[in-house]
Amino acid sequence: MFDAVIVGAGFAGIGAAIQLKRLGIENFVILDREDDLGGTWYVNHYPGLAVDVPTTTYSYFFEPNPNWSRLFSTGTEIKQYADDVADKYDVRRHIRLSTVVEGARWDEETSQWQVSLADGEVLSTRYLITATGFLSQPKIPDIPGIDSFAGRIIHTTDWQDDYDPAGKRIAVIGTGATAVQLIPELAKKAADLTVYQRTPIWVVPKIDLRFGPLAKKLFARVPATQRVLRWFTDSVYEVMVSIGVVHYKTCRGRGNISAADLSKLHRFITIRDKELRRRLTPDYDFGCKRPTFSNSYYRAFTRDNVHLQDVGIDHVQTDGIVGKDGAKNEIDTLVLATGFDLWEANFPAIEVIGRDGRNLGKWWRETRFQAYQGVSMPYFPNYLSLASPYAFLGLNFFNTMEYQMRLMERLFGEVKRRGATTFEVTEEANTRYLDRMTELLGDSLFTLGNCASARSYYYNPAGEPTLLRPTTTETAIREASEFPLSDYAIN
Numbered sequence: 001m002f003d004a005v006i007v008g009a010g011f012a013g014i015g016a017a018i019q020l021k022r023l024g025i026e027n028f029v030i031l032d033r034e035d036d037l038g039g040t041w042y043v044n045h046y047p048g049l050a051v052d053v054p055t056t057t058y059s060y061f062f063e064p065n066p067n068w069s070r071l072f073s074t075g076t077e078i079k080q081y082a083d084d085v086a087d088k089y090d091v092r093r094h095i096r097l098s099t100v101v102e103g104a105r106w107d108e109e110t111s112q113w114q115v116s117l118a119d120g121e122v123l124s125t126r127y128l129i130t131a132t133g134f135l136s137q138p139k140i141p142d143i144p145g146i147d148s149f150a151g152r153i154i155h156t157t158d159w160q161d162d163y164d165p166a167g168k169r170i171a172v173i174g175t176g177a178t179a180v181q182l183i184p185e186l187a188k189k190a191a192d193l194t195v196y197q198r199t200p201i202w203v204v205p206k207i208d209l210r211f212g213p214l215a216k217k218l219f220a221r222v223p224a225t226q227r228v229l230r231w232f233t234d235s236v237y238e239v240m241v242s243i244g245v246v247h248y249k250t251c252r253g254r255g256n257i258s259a260a261d262l263s264k265l266h267r268f269i270t271i272r273d274k275e276l277r278r279r280l281t282p283d284y285d286f287g288c289k290r291p292t293f294s295n296s297y298y299r300a301f302t303r304d305n306v307h308l309q310d311v312g313i314d315h316v317q318t319d320g321i322v323g324k325d326g327a328k329n330e331i332d333t334l335v336l337a338t339g340f341d342l343w344e345a346n347f348p349a350i351e352v353i354g355r356d357g358r359n360l361g362k363w364w365r366e367t368r369f370q371a372y373q374g375v376s377m378p379y380f381p382n383y384l385s386l387a388s389p390y391a392f393l394g395l396n397f398f399n400t401m402e403y404q405m406r407l408m409e410r411l412f413g414e415v416k417r418r419g420a421t422t423f424e425v426t427e428e429a430n431t432r433y434l435d436r437m438t439e440l441l442g443d444s445l446f447t448l449g450n451c452a453s454a455r456s457y458y459y460n461p462a463g464e465p466t467l468l469r470p471t472t473t474e475t476a477i478r479e480a481s482e483f484p485l486s487d488y489a490i491n
Ligand code: NAP
Pocket: 050, 051, 052, 053, 135, 141, 142, 143, 173, 174, 175, 176, 177, 178, 179, 181, 196, 197, 198, 199, 290, 337, 338, 339, 340, 454, 455, 457
């Protein structure tokens, strides 16, 4: 019997493990379906992969990394950071890789979770923590004929490192954050690259800079210098989310308009063809779906070998794609930059059955998507779901992790202090929290902005924007450290 089972060995799972260790809990296991740790930073290794949040900000609060080579580091460096943190905090020995979790069921008799693995094994644990991420189930588009394509099909989460785009005729479906990074790289080598765009994306310039040996030495010797830089990058991102999303009503969308103007200027400077600029211009407000940062995306479309197709896809044939206009584009490779299935496959990522047989996925869909402080649900004792509705704090995942670790500290610490065995959020606290999130969202971009045509994954299939927590990081951290302990029944 374990004290805790964590599902997922990405940054959330590693953070949860570090917090358990701080609480003196060592008898836990982290399960991950992949054959290495790092979550999304292990799975994704397509050309051009980099973080689009400054790495000074994109790291644990308690573990600054003086070794970043630049402000927006590459995927390889971030994977290395995950490895280094796991080693430094002695997390690796708790991880069981290549282990697929099917589901978990609360056993009232023993007050334990029974965690079922795909190979038939069942693990018993006192606490269950799912750290399965938001973007972990690849979405394969349901396009007629796609299965008949005889060339190579690559989803960006399954990049084939032996694949050489040189001289190939390539189609990329999708223009999200992944495609924005990948397209300029493929454009450099492909004989012909067609980008199938359904919804244009807002792109603003990326103000990147290299950290030379002197800067790295300074960060290592005087950590306060990196802290100051972090404070600055944190503040910029925080202000962006605050003005553009959370306080949209108060700011009357001015921040969004300014950001859209910056993107417009970026397009104007990069692309001379007016009609092409128009086709790349979104018709929804900046921020309705995650905006992207790139200095090379728009420029890629000015190359002779790159074409934008935005009339839609009718069907795929063995050797190409037929557009809605009837024109056929013969290709060798079909790249699916089609993102992730969030709401159907990921909420929750495994089947979770709580007290009285309550099925979490069914309950969310029959009522509303909800989670107290983005982690707890009534009828699910001793369970924290780190990738929940209202959990994600805007642009930077590590802010989310910081408040969730503080919540763990307060909650698990109290359970230990009382010598209790179970905790469960009360119905009243959960409803109060849901009402508050709903009210706050009423003033946000997602309710008041022009987001209808954005096709944003921030919205669930019922059209409610239940992914992001509409508060500042400071508020989330304060609440996680100070929430009334009476919000949980601790027995
Ligand atoms: P995404 O933002 O969901 O984009 C998927 C793209 O595929 C969209 O353009 C979508 O069009 C298109 N698509 C999906 N199904 C389609 C279909 N049947 N026909 C035509 N087009 C279709 O996914 P993503 O680009 O992988 O990015 C997901 C998230 O990952 C980002 O928002 C970001 O949070 C994160 N990310 C972060 C970084 C980083 O640097 N930190 C890098 C990459 C990704 P529609 O918009 O019309 O649906």
